[in-house]
Amino acid sequence: MKQLNDREQLNRYLQAHHLKSIFNEQLLPHLSLYSFDQGELICSQGEPAQHLYVLVKGKIKIYTTSAEGKTLILSFKTPLDLIGDVEYVRGIDIINTVEAVSPVTMIAVHYRWLKKYGTDYAPLLQFLLEMITRKFHIKSNSLSFNLLHPVEVRLASYLLSVSFDESDSLFKGQLRTADLKDVANLIGTSYRHLNRVIRQLCGKGLIERKKGVILVNDRGKLSELASHNIYE
Numbered sequence: 001m002k003q004l005n006d007r008e009q010l011n012r013y014l015q016a017h018h019l020k021s022i023f024n025e026q027l028l029p030h031l032s033l034y035s036f037d038q039g040e041l042i043c044s045q046g047e048p049a050q051h052l053y054v055l056v057k058g059k060i061k062i063y064t065t066s067a068e069g070k071t072l073i074l075s076f077k078t079p080l081d082l083i084g085d086v087e088y089v090r091g092i093d094i095i096n097t098v099e100a101v102s103p104v105t106m107i108a109v110h111y112r113w114l115k116k117y118g119t120d121y122a123p124l125l126q127f128l129l130e131m132i133t134r135k136f137h138i139k140s141n142s143l144s145f146n147l148l149h150p151v152e153v154r155l156a157s158y159l160l161s162v163s164f165d166e167s168d169s170l171f172k173g174q175l176r177t178a179d180l181k182d183v184a185n186l187i188g189t190s191y192r193h194l195n196r197v198i199r200q201l202c203g204k205g206l207i208e209r210k211k212g213v214i215l216v217n218d219r220g221k222l223s224e225l226a227s228h229n230i231y232e
Contacts, residue, residue, distance in 0.1 A: 001040065004033040004105075013056040013107060017080050022127045023109070026117035032108050036100040038173070042083060045097045049087035051108045055079050058104030059165045063186055064096045073186040074139070076101065076161040076232045082131045088114060089128065101173065102165040147188055149230055152197045154187040156226040159207065163216045175214040 004010075010033045014020045023031060034053075036042055042053065045065055056079050063073045074096060083098050088111055118124045149157075165171040175183065184194040198214065201207045206222045208215045216222055223229075 001042075002035045004035055006033060009033060010107065013105070017054075017056055019054065019107070022123050024117060024121050024124070027109060027113060027121075027124075030109055030113040030117075034106045034108055036104040036106065038100055038102055040100045040104075042098040042100060042104070042106070043094045045094055047094045049084050049092065049094050049111070051084055051110055052088055052114060053083040054107040055081045055083065056105050056107055057167065059101040059161070059167075060104060061099045061101050061161070062096050063099075071182065071185040072188055073158065073231060076229075078165070078167060078232070082128075082135075084111075085128055085132055086135070089132065101162055102168060102171045151187065151189045151193060152200065153226055154189070154230065155183075155194065155197055155201070156206075156222050157230045157232075158183065158187055159214070159216055160219070160222060160226055160229055161231050164219070177209065177212050177214060 010031060013033070014023075014031075020028075036058075042060065043049070055077060058078075060077050060081075060083070061073065062075050062077065063071050065071045083106070084094070086092075087094060114124075159175060162175055163173045165173075180194060180198075181191050184191045187194075189197075198207070198209060201222075202209055204221075206216070206218045206225070208217050
């Protein structure tokens, strides 16, 4: 994580995403701009929550880990989205782990300033309400539905999400074969079955496995297999 001391860039993001009316004059000086590298954790499940993050550039991955150590991917997010909103309202620790899939930029504000200057500010409260209710509406409709898809569809969707960022045409991600056990957990299947599905997709020419990575060869056909991207 790197703090970017660039108020002009911060103001450009506020203007581009129509956020200036969300944060009042007292809050604006306490907004900070942060960048995260690909693969960097933004926050981890169970940690104390301290900041509200506004995703303004890049793509993030959100996943949860059970008490037994099993992980499950919940979603990928692109701008505009919030991290730490539910935790702020409920006063609880971080619910899920959030990781940068591509280079990410976030606007951050510490909870203490939100509590001091934003508790009674209607535009901010309305914004939080809209974002939180949208988040839970999407989750309630998609989580169980996603798990009903066959593994090849879940894998196709996962590969599309980690390999491409619609807001950054230059970004081309890849999946390391060393991470396949984690991927099996994330999409809810066994490591053995995941490898079988990878071989099938390689045989169809959709993906390629070489030099310790898995690359997307045919984005169009992989998108057709995923139908719509079930994680986004």
